[in-house]
């Protein structure tokens with residue numbers, strides 16, 4: 001008979017769970033959780049390395065090397081020219097992002113969609129409660145070249161800050177908006193501000209330009225991964241991202257007043273850079289090329305420059321870097337996009353089971369959707385809605401609900417064995433796509449423009465075509481009692497003698 005847990009035990013467990021929930025979430029709390037789960041997911045480099053290409057050269061080679069499974073995050077203790085250590089690739093896999101929302105690869109999209117729909121207001125704390133105020137650099141001391149800023153990809157135009165969540169105030173509504181923008185290092189107190197035309201940061205910049213008002217900027221570097229995830233979401237209207245960060249963390253994001261700007265900055269960030277941007281059209285500098293998410297150099301042009309007014313940080317901060325044009329660049333926005341698109345696919349097909357944007361498709365171009373189909377042709381509805389809400393998504397693969405969409409080999413198996421192009425492929429020409437995707441064409445087919453050809457691969461078994469063969473499997477009840485760990489061991493001396501001697 002199963003032993004009933006004692007009441008006192010239950011109460012203790014509950015207290016521990018409550019404490020864990022109440023403990024403030026930040027970079028340190030997340031790293032602690034990651035190390036407890038699997039210490040091999042965080043590696044360390046002790047030797048001094050140069051910030052120009054050397055960090056990314058090491059990390060890039062670890063991506064597919066089985067000596068470092070799961071493409072770990074790497075902490076560089078000593079970067080030449082800085083006293084601050086650097087952490088890169090923390091968000092380099094969907095598995096580590098899933099851990100940030102207490103989930104796993106299979107469950108993370110559903111969980112993200114659920115938490116994104118439950119935002120939590122920010123909580124203002126006193127500066128004595130704000131670790132990010134432990135050290136304050138102002139005036140000429142606010143020198144960004146003292147930070148370990150990297151040069152990443154071969155043809156990048158310089159060193160870039162890649163992990164900053166920019167907090168800006170919309171002059172029209174007064175609300176704070178947060179987003180991630182690439183920021184080139186121009187000088188000791190000058191950094192770039194590069195946005196796409198229809199990003200929140202650009203609407204706010206244009207509004208300041210029209211009002212001839214300087215734009216206040218705060219750049220938060222290093223926090224719980226949920227802050228970066230929230231920075232890639234697109235809540236309707238202006239603002240809402242910091243509240244989504246609270247929803248994702250399931251606790252309010254603690255904020256504190258800026259030193260030199262009238263903005264609420266994350267109190268538990270590692271580092272915050274504050275600055276003022278003169279929005280006049282003359283205050284621009286050449287920026288780019290830069291390795292972008294499709295893993296090509298794109299987006300070159302004149303962009304505005306921020307004048308740094310203060311840098312605040314923890315006493316022993318960790319500078320966090322996001323490896324551009326690498327899986328980390330795709331994964332952060334990918335999870336947010338998946339959570340949103342799963343909800344949109346279910347708007348039209350409630351029987352959609354899961355949705356996945358693989359890193360191989362740069363977390364945008366390819367979507368895998370699984371569903372329990374009730375009518376032939378129904379999968380197209382889910383695909384249409386996903387493409388409508390995500391113009392960059394150009395190839396949608398729909399599979400039956402027995403396929404795990406997070407397993408690319410299984411999705412390709414469904415394509416190989418359940419798909420016939422003449423009846424299962426849908427082609428949509430002249431459809432708006434991503435300007436950053438290299439093969440995108442213009443209205444004239446040889447022009448570079450914003451149009452792409454979309455494909456829907458219906459890899460579901462036909463409902464109406466009689467009996468489709470049954471997929472093979474080993475009896476699951478036998479697998480449940482035959483665990484390899486209970487049976488399998490390495491070769492022994494006796495085994496080797498037997499193999500050599502043939503006796």
Ligand code: MN
Nearest residue numbers: 177200238239
């Ligand atoms: Mn926004």
